[in-house]
Amino acid sequence: MLSRRTFIGSALATAALPLHTLAAPLKNKVKITDVKCMIIRGTWDWNLVKIETDAGISGIGEAYWGPGVKDLILKQLKPLLIGEDPLNVDKLYTKMLMKSAGAGAIGGVTVTAASGIEIALWDLAGRILETPAINLLGGRYRDKVRFYRTLQTITPVEERSAYRDTIASARAEKFGWTAFKFQGDGIPPAADPDYKETGHDPYTRGLTTKDLRRIAKGMEWVREELGPDIDFAIEAHWKYDWRDAINMARAIEPVNPMWIEDPVPPENIEVMAHVSNSINIPVCTGENLYGRHGFRKLIEMQACAGVHIDIPKSGGLLESKRIHDHADLYYIWTAAHNPASPLGTIASCHAAASMRNFRIHELAKYIDWWQDLVIHDGPIIKDGYHTITNKPGYGVEINPDVAKAHLAPGEVWWG
Secondary structure, eight states, X not given: OOOHHHHHHHHHTSSOOOHHHHTGGGTTTOOEEEEEEEEEESSSEEEEEEEEXXXXXXXXXXXXXXXXXXXIIIIIIHHHHTTXXXXXXXXXXXXXXXXXXXXXXXXXXXXXXXHHHHHHHHHHHHHHHTSBGGGGGXXXXXXXXXXEXXXXXXXXXXXXXXXXXXXXXXXXXXXXXXXXXXXXXXXXXXOOTTOOSTTOOTTSOOOOHHHHHHHHHXXXXXXXXXXXXXEEEEEOTTOSOHHHHHHHHHHHGGGOOSOEEOOSOTXXXXXXXXXHTTSSXXXXXXXXXXXXXXXXXXXXTTXXXXXXXXXXXXXXXXXXXXXXXXXXXXXXXXXXXXXXXXXXXXXXXXXXXXXXXXXXXXXXXXXXXXXXXXXXXXXXXXXXXXXXOSSSBTSOXXXXXXXXXXXXXXXXXXX
16 A cells, blocks of 8 residues: 555656645544634734644744734634535635625635635645645745845935945845835825924825925935845835836936835726826836735736735635736736745745746745744755755744744733
């Protein structure tokens, strides 16, 4: 009789088969027995998910950060999963949204919660089948995923030394970054209650001539510090009217950024398309959209050059790959927005590496214990890239010591 490992190896060598065929030795034995969630206070409050089975095999994942996610997972979604076969990943994701129609099943925290469970299910499926999660998404286009490092607003905004010091500090980090993102909306400062800068009522979407000059000068200093060949993007955080967004893009065009991000608010795709078609810098956007239908109009109107999917927020691994596939029909590339812990980041990389036209992945607000939250082999990011391992699932475990040291108030270790 074939061992489970031998059976799985031979099954994966054949044409694509249903997960249940690949898992034949365990069929009818693995059922979901529990769903857990705990919140780790890192750069944000990370919602980590664990799915347990009666076979003693567990899978781990992460939903987008923020309040309300844990309650939805434990009170609404968990009862829908108990007793289910964890290999029916797509069916279970669909079931969670179908049964949550009254709670906003096409967007918001409901999709975020279901996405975190979906991500944990792929890890669980990979562990059951003894294969990396990426192999269950169609395999890999690449072994390594390139990263860019997001930096916060540089201040004082009119002192070149501040730019020089910030860039030098980021380049000295151990991950070997090859690309960066800088804040183009930090001028004027976001919090200015006294409106000391003329025209800076926080509810308007305008840029003054002085703002445009300072943004252009700051990004010119960035280019000079990085040199001519280092890629960097410029963030706008949906802050501007279409004319101001176009003026900003034209002001920064000489530094040749790899994209301008979220130049206008996300609700009006027609305006995003107008801006995108009026400037000579690629527009990258989408982190506030959910699922294929949320991205469909953006893609079909060709309102951007790149879709920026937050994978643990927008539907999980398979839904994000479907978004990518639809974008690729229009030769629109994909990048990944990412404020996640290392667990969500690595899971996101499994989806990214399975996408044909994927370009680059974000790491935002790095903290010194970030990669220590998971037990892993070697650095998570080296020379600016994450390498997909050949271990089952995502190939990592939560480090209990680090997790316990950074639990959000009122949280307990999930055991």
